[in-house]
Amino acid sequence: MKEELTIIYTSDIHGHAMPIHYGTNKKEQIGLAKYATIVKEARIHKENLLLIDNGDLIQGTPMMTNYVKNYTDKENPMIGIMNQLNIDAGVLGNHEFNFGKTILSNAVQQANYPILSANIINKETGEPQYGPPYIIKTFADNIKAAIVGVTTHYVPNWESAEHIDGLEFADAFETLNKWVQHIRDNHLADIIIASYHGGFEADLDTGEPTEILTGENQGYQICQEIPGIDVLLTGHQHRELTGLINDVLVIQPGNNGKLYGEVSLELLKVNERWMVLNKQAQLKTFEDVVSDTDTISYLAPLEQATQEWLDKPIGFIKGDMTISDPLQARIAKHPFIQFIQDVQMEESGAAISVTSLLNNSSTGFKSTVTMRDIVSNYMYPNTLVVLQLTGADIKAALEQTAQYFVLDETGEIIVNPAYVHPKPQHYNYDMWEGIEYTLHISKPIGERVGKLSFQGEPLDMNKTYQAVFNNYRASGGGDYTMFKGKKVIKDIQKDAVALIQTYFDKYHTIEARIVDNFRVVK
Template structure:
């Protein structure tokens, strides 16, 4: 009679610093975060003899809690790692946002972890894994041998500040995974191979049609098609909620911010002394209304209290209305909040042309009394600023790129181009410019929508150069702004935008709302 074994995998991805079940912008309770997830893990351990707990990256950045930790408490244990240690997870994978606070914060997090961090394609100059291990082996009940190999999207140098990734080589995730799966199958002879990939899918998982330009940022579909010997591919990065099979490979992706988690069940049968997968299925489940784990709440108490005190500190005042009622309208025509961000960037950099974006649709702008909570909930990324030397031609190309954000509906009304909404919202890739006057005609073909570009009242000259300030993500070409890649850097401002906004309020105390209506978006 053949033996059987049942294996449960539960995993998180793109937690983005969400430990507590609250939204820091409002302090309202929310069904998300590791405190709730911890209760689920404990229950799952009690119910399953053979269980693996994994994290797929983008763990340590994304909330005011983590911004405050890095600024004020970096000498203490990283709270996200501390919680994962409490949960006793088997492995973590390095995500792209792990680098946002620099290599020291990341290395400290890895050093504090009681579990390995996997990333086979992040290597040093000798080609050895830069952090942790490429893979681990686990032997579960009845002697089933499981390999878990981790890879990270190799597109990180297109986004990250060079100083944060110095000395790290980012090898192609697909090719690296293919090499390691072959090696593991040959050397370790596992019964089950799981890949945990901090990256997503470049094609529709059912039709195979491309869903984005094939830059290499996401390679999940190709991994399933091209790599033999892969049983399960755990993904993330895109913040999507997905399960399915591609070419016989079970795939999953559990959203973001700890609202959901992936639950995978695998049944194995032993035939002629060899274990084979007889059934595998994945589902994405909500953390829901489950009570947060008291051990995690107790562990977080001191850090959370400190974070809340910091967030409630008044830092400045607004004279006028700087609240955002409609994020779409705030992009179509200049909003006082956008004007404020442009003014901060111009003053910090000394440039006279500035580029910024409304980072997401949850940004509310500033009330009359501005606290740190308001600043970090409106500017949620730890971006620094870079001044690039751009030609007029580069600027024109960038304006045409940003003009792709708009579309016309059947009534010829301006709306958002669907590619900026699905499969992942990318509203942060629509830029607004200061220091130039320009007009976007949405009805015209993509690539020739922008007209009447003026600099100081004169037509922009294609061959002239202009210093332009923008955040470090955009300066490296992030968002497919390839025209910014490898351009001369005039200046780097090492303080992040939260610090710069705070410093602006410290200098001026009360900021009067204003708008320079320098651009027009027409049907």
């Protein structure tokens, strides 16, 4: 006797519910409104269906920023859609914590499905904070599937301390190992599915490390060293992949609702137990999928309010603050980067400021600036932190950021491929304000910082300085380990969008300018 079980799952949706790109307002083949159509069709044609969301669901679009700023008295729309689709389980991603404890707690409480949270532990009780470690689902002919959920335990390296106060992020691999063994010992589960908001630290085929082994991603180790897992659903890295590692079927469906994952398990009944006879994974697009009208109607009030909010002019630029070449905007000072530095320094009072061009789709500001322009260029709800650093810390950070560049075979400066694959990490290249410095890319990594001064004098390696960063970088995110544990001088709990809006409210018209304080040379 044979049966089939289908798993359909999402990961790293990042607030993309509507099939549009908010920066341009053009239609795109993305989002939960289209996914809802897929799910409704699947419910008609597939008897044994399991629906899972793998995290990074509620943060990432202007709609969700607008919701958090103005409409938290209403249901979280991303949770509301998943409730309407009657999904079976969810997992928390690292970005679920970005809006703080209240927003996250409300989202969890509103969910009509269990949040699988095996390794996010309440420090006082020692128990999972947000939901059970696993669930057992029973399907037709008594097919039993166990689903266990874990989140990358690297969250404290990025998140604001107050957002995760009272929580312990236990090692994802060790936690998963414990609960898979528990399931095998205590339940007659025919299938074990691990939903992991994390990715792969090694090449799927060769096992060669693809990143520094920090524990952020442990997917390869999970497959190799935890017996009994049939399927590993992954995310976090925004990769598009399927494969087999040690007979564990793995899949990751990219990001921003461009794809969803579908896993098909062919089962054979042997001695009253079901065995996996065959398993396949596919990544599927939303091309030619019509958006679900119920979902569109549900989102309509918030979507209309968001569009009105986005189109509101809030300021003006005198001169040119547009970005046409993101590489050049990182090699030489750009007026848009200068603007962000000016905002951070005025708000914080710090003499030194650090920022990044967050991705290659940032276009800077045209002559009239709307909220749409702000959220398109600064898509993360970062706050600001002022740290006390030594000159040696600053030099170490500049050496770290200089790794972003390499020379190609013709001797030209290009982006280090490690910052592009397997996941783009352009946000991990920093530009500094308030100091003067030169980066020599032809020199060995760790020896690239040349001229380094502060207010016309060489930077003193033993003296302390105050510098303002976004909270991600201040916590050491992006392998800036020199910032971990440093004294916090000021913690500014206003997100970047609010800070930029306040700056425009004060000055109204901003002149495009640069302070030519750094050089990136061969």
